[in-house]
Amino acid sequence: MDDWLIDDERLSLERKSLLPGEGFFVPDSIEEEQEEKEVREALDGADVAVVADPDADGLAATALIREAYGDAALVPTGPHDLDETLENVAAYAEDGATVFVCDLCPDAFEPIAAELAVLVEEADDVSWFDHHQWDETVAAAVRDAGVDLVVGESDEECTADVVARSLDHDFPEYLVELAAVTRDHDLWLREDPRSDDLADYSYWTEPEEYMAVVQEHGADLPPEVEEFVAERRVEKDALVERAVERGELKEVGDWTVGVTYGRCSQNEVAEAMREEGADASVVVKPAGSASIRGTDAFERCHEVARQVNGGGHPKAAGCKPDIYDDMLDYAHHWTTQGAVAKQVILDGFRNLDPEDGASEEEEASDGSADPADD
Known part of the structure; x- marks a missing residue:
């Protein structure tokens, strides 16, 4: 090949995003x-x-x-x-x-x-x-x-x-x-x-x-580093903008979940989707992994991630669904903007037991939660 x-240097910003x-x-x-x-x-x-x-x-x-x-x-x-x-x-x-x-x-x-x-x-x-x-x-x-x-x-x-x-x-x-x-x-x-x-x-x-x-x-x-960061941030912001534009809000159980695809900074994208009304956000990356971000209304990101080969925090987690058997699967992933990965992760939200979430919140409120929880 x-x-x-x-x-990367020869790709347009749109293709780089995908x-x-x-x-x-x-x-x-x-x-x-x-x-x-x-x-x-x-x-x-x-x-x-x-x-x-x-x-x-x-x-x-x-x-x-x-x-x-x-x-x-x-x-x-x-x-x-x-x-x-x-x-x-x-x-x-x-x-x-x-x-x-x-x-x-x-x-x-x-x-x-x-x-x-x-x-x-x-x-x-x-x-x-x-x-x-x-x-x-x-x-x-x-x-x-x-x-x-x-x-x-x-x-x-x-x-x-x-x-x-x-x-x-x-x-x-x-x-x-x-x-x-x-x-x-x-x-x-x-x-x-x-x-x-x-x-x-x-x-x-x-x-x-x-x-x-x-x-x-x-x-x-130092100033030279700040200048370097500012220059790189121009492209970063443009990639974030493209991912936000692709985003959709899905109603999953009691939650509104923002879902999008792209090579981007997931935290900024999740913040934008939160402002649009998302309780949680899923950002699927071209490499096959995904970031899951929560809000005060959804603090179970790690529970979703654990179902799809990942883990993390209540409000921030990552995963890589085990759905890629060969390069054709990746080709499908790129051309459909992560359709299968999105569905698998949304199923993770659907599989959550509301009662488990309630019991975890009660444990956290009375201080008896596992001190290792993250």
């Missing part, structure tokens, strides 16, 4: 080989390693760990690649290393059980900091494996907050502020305009470049 066929990015077309085998090489190089000689989601929260958590422990090696990964990443870290970390896992929540324990057992055996200490919605049995299994797991309240803390309060270190004020500003975006509070800049910059730049900037400047990005 010619490289120009997947070159198709996945270049990385989607790289076979997993090649990507896994490259990732293993990068992990091996990152861990060479490192006594401390941080396995983290490379979003603003995961990277802020890493910045705090580096402040407390010095030059910790960063190994970026996502929840669906966690088993392979743990295996690589176990294989290439220095004997007796200290390992942290940040801002990652496994949907089940079995896929990571063997890899985690080896890592715990090889490392001197393994700690896990997160704020997602953990299944109680998964959390118990991770702790039983010998991991110090700390999960914060999802509607109060981001992972960086959890790290800041868990490590025995007197952090400088600018890094404490970085955690607070990161929380503002991660919990979708949107009270500090700097939080959107942090989130966008972490998405548009390489993890180590982002780390270098926030470790020096905290939440106050």
Whole structure:
């Protein structure tokens, strides 16, 4: 296949909105080989390693760990690649290393059980900091494996907050502020305009470049970075606008659910659909995954996501429906703007038991909910 066929730079904005990015077309085998090489190089000689989601929260958590422990090696990964990443870290970390896992929540324990057992055996200490919605049995299994797991309240803390309060270190004020500003975006509070800049910059730049900037400047990005973010945001806003225009409001049970498709920033799209009357929003991406966002009227996004190969928070979750058997399925996905994925996720809303939702709200109101809930 010619490289120009997947070159983002030559695509019109409309086509870019409908198709996945270049990385989607790289076979997993090649990507896994490259990732293993990068992990091996990152861990060479490192006594401390941080396995983290490379979003603003995961990277802020890493910045705090580096402040407390010095030059910790960063190994970026996502929840669906966690088993392979743990295996690589176990294989290439220095004997007796200290390992942290940040801002990652496994949907089940079995896929990571063997890899985690080896890592715990090889490392001197393994700690896990997160704020997602953990299944109680998964959390118990991770702790039983010998991991110090700390999960914060999802509607109060981001992972960086959890790290800041868990490590025995007197952090400088600018890094404490970085955690607070990161929380503002991660919990979708949107009270500090700097939080959107942090989130966008972490998405548009390489993890180590982002780390270098926030470790020096905290939440106050330097002028050249602000200029870069402003330039990139022009295209981002245009992609958001296209996804909003494609959106539809569906009545599903007691809820109004906004549904759309496109390569876009899901939070801004969800906010626009909320303003149009949506209690919850589903943003299906060209790569096959989807983001589910809630409101005060719908706080069960994680329950929907768990039905379709995902998980997350009551008001923010992600998933990738297991509906893609070959490239023809993806071709159908692109040409129908995610029709099958939309239907599968909407069925997840229909399958919710209203009584389960009521009981969860009662538990939360009397303070007896699982402290690991996120």
